[in-house]
Amino acid sequence: MSLTETIKNTFVPINREGYPFIAGFAAVTIVLGIFSTSLFWIGLILTGWCAYFFRDPERVTPVDDRLVVSPADGVVSMVGPAVPPQELGLGSAEMTRVSVFMNVFSCHVNRSPVRGRISRIEYRPGKFLNADLDKASSENERNSLLIESPNGTVATVQVAGLVARRIVCWSDAGNDLAIGERFGIIRFGSRLDVYLPEGAAPRVAVGQTAVAGETVIAEFGGSAASPLVRVS
Incomplete structure (x- = not known):
């Protein structure tokens, strides 16, 4: 199995509509991390939720x-x-x-x-x-x-x-x-x-x-x- 297939089978695909939002959450998280470790972790959790929201799994x-x-x-x-x-x-x-x-x-x-x-x-x-x-x-x-x-x-x-x-x-x-x-x-x-x-x-x-x-x-x-x- 190729690396691409392994990644595809391991992680649920993200719909393309979510990319700008996930990137925005990630950028804010990095900025918050400069000022506070606690805020960084909160931002990281929210970034993970954003990626989860835009999941696009295969269906039968x-x-x-x-x-x-x-x-x-x-x-x-x-x-x-x-x-x-x-x-x-x-x-x-x-x-x-x-x-x-x-x-x-x-x-x-x-x-x-x-x-x-x-x-x-x-x-x-x-x-x-x-x-x-x-x-x-x-x-x-x-x-x-x-x-x-x-x-x-x-x-x-x-x-x-x-x-x-x-x-x-x-x-x-x-x-x-x-x-x-x-x-x-x-x-x-x-x-x-x-x-x-x-x-x-x-x-x-x-x-x-x-x-x-x-x-x-x-x-x-x-x-x-x-x-x-x-x-x-």
Whole structure:
């Protein structure tokens, strides 16, 4: 095994979005160390936390068009009917919504819940309320993706939280996404909402821990057979 492979297998990869932040934490730590050993160690711990926050581990994703996987690591905070964001043009009728809340210790890389083509992306500035609140879906800063899947239109919404101040989306309208494929990140605490079309049955409960790209949060067409998997 080469040195590169050894390092890759030993350490969890860091997402490129985290490099400037980690460098900033490290620089401040060095400066603090000039004046105080105690402050240096505090800075070192915070630098380690920053690197941990921006981790981007590989995931094994079920490959089955009947399945909807979690777009984020975190805790399922809501499962039930809700009206999707107005800017997506999906109407005023309620759709089944599954929300996953990410705290500051969760992996914040976001993944596509289904396979499909992005037909629309809409960004809306807003407030920075606690992302665990229901009204955060309509009042907070958010970025919404409409994905045309084999089973209908699925909306995925990146919702900024109390600490988050930056939503990043790497994909563009017209892009094709594989189920579990990375499409963005939210920095420092937030939430992901998934709005499901008719025919999708939730397969998670409030309070359940979800893993991005792996945990099945909903299913189309009844019970699914054991799916194949894809490492991404």
